Amino acid sequence: MQNQNKNNALSCQCGTAPGRMNRAFLTVDLEEWYHLDYLKGYNCRESGVRVLPRIFDFLDMLDEEGVKVTFFCVAEIADENAGILREILRRGHALGCHGLDHELLTNKSLDRFVDETRRAKGMIESAAGREITGYRASCFTMERDKLDAIRELGFTYDSSRIRFAQHPLYRNLDLTGFTQAEDLVYIQDGFSEYEIPTLEIMGYSIPISGGGYMRLFPFWLLRLLLDIYARGHENFTIYVHPFELTNLPLPLPKGLGKATTFRCLVGRRGNLKKLRKVIRWLKGRGARFITLEEDRRERGLA
Numbered sequence: 440m441q442n443q444n445k446n447n448a449l450s451c452q453c454g455t456a457p458g459r460m461n462r463a464f465l466t467v468d469l470e471e472w473y474h475l476d477y478l479k480g481y482n483c484r485e486s487g488v489r490v491l492p493r494i495f496d497f498l499d500m501l502d503e504e505g506v507k508v509t510f511f512c513v514a515e516i517a518d519e520n521a522g523i524l525r526e527i528l529r530r531g532h533a534l535g536c537h538g539l540d541h542e543l544l545t546n547k548s549l550d551r552f553v554d555e556t557r558r559a560k561g562m563i564e565s566a567a568g569r570e571i572t573g574y575r576a577s578c579f580t581m582e583r584d585k586l587d588a589i590r591e592l593g594f595t596y597d598s599s600r601i602r603f604a605q606h607p608l609y610r611n612l613d614l615t616g617f618t619q620a621e622d623l624v625y626i627q628d629g630f631s632e633y634e635i636p637t638l639e640i641m642g643y644s645i646p647i648s649g650g651g652y653m654r655l656f657p658f659w660l661l662r663l664l665l666d667i668y669a670r671g672h673e674n675f676t677i678y679v680h681p682f683e684l685t686n687l688p689l690p691l692p693k694g695l696g697k698a699t700t701f702r703c704l705v706g707r708r709g710n711l712k713k714l715r716k717v718i719r720w721l722k723g724r725g726a727r728f729i730t731l732e733e734d735r736r737e738r739g740l741a
């Protein structure tokens with residue numbers, strides 16, 4: 440925490456003034472609603488309900504706002520959504536890999552991970568018709584040996600680091616040997632790691648960058664938290680999922696439990712509007728929305 444503050448202070452001195460934002464990275468984990476970790480073990484995919492075909496309202500909103508996004512696609516649904524992947528690229532967004540099947544990386548041996556990731560990269564590339572070089576681990580479960588492995592497979596950037604001590608799934612990814620280039624941006628030998636920010640309040644990490652909290656909190660509260668965040672940071676990353684960008688009814692399994700059902704459904708209605716407000720708030724603070732690939736180009740890394 441002390442180091443984080445020191446780094447933030449340093450980046451503020453050489454970057455933007457406190458309260459002003461510099462870069463904003465909007466990212467989407469391109470997965471189906473049934474990929475949610477707490478829906479594993481149910482046969483949700485059998486229902487035939489799909490949220491990805493509903494992503495066009497979101498894409499249109501991005502065009503209207505002039506915002507470019509980085510998408511990370513789960514490879515097992517790349518082929519059935521090939522038209523969407525190509526449309527995403529046609530509109531100028533970036534596309535990366537979100538694993539083969541959305542299983543947690545912590546449940547996979549290194550050998551299995553390498554084999555699956557090689558296959559996943561090929562599957563997305565053949566569906567999208569373009570090489571992909573970005574990676575995000577499912578539920579941010581990246582580990583250092585796997586981070587080193589994706590570099591060997593031809594990936595040039597990753598965005599799986601989140602510092603969130605209280606969350607049972609999230610790890611603090613070891614970035615030994617990396618240099619912090621800027622707030623949330625770490626580089627080693629031309630490879631970049633993009634951190635997902637959390638807001639530390641009274642020793643508790645609030646993942647204000649995540650779609651779930653964005654759905655849960657009213658906009659006035661989000662704005663308040665973002666305002667606090669902006670005093671110590673100059674860059675921001677948002678991550679959302681397609682099921683959070685549409686109000687399509689989801690056939691959730693019976694017996695899921697009230698808390699989990701609430702977690703799945705809260706705030707989906709009107710969330711696209713709220714996201715637009717967050718985008719406009721960040722722009723009003725001077726933030727430039729760019730893809731992670733554009734960020735690498737601006738740093739002379741791609």
Ligand SMILES: [Zn+2]
Nearest residue numbers: 468470577578
């Ligand atoms: Zn995911």
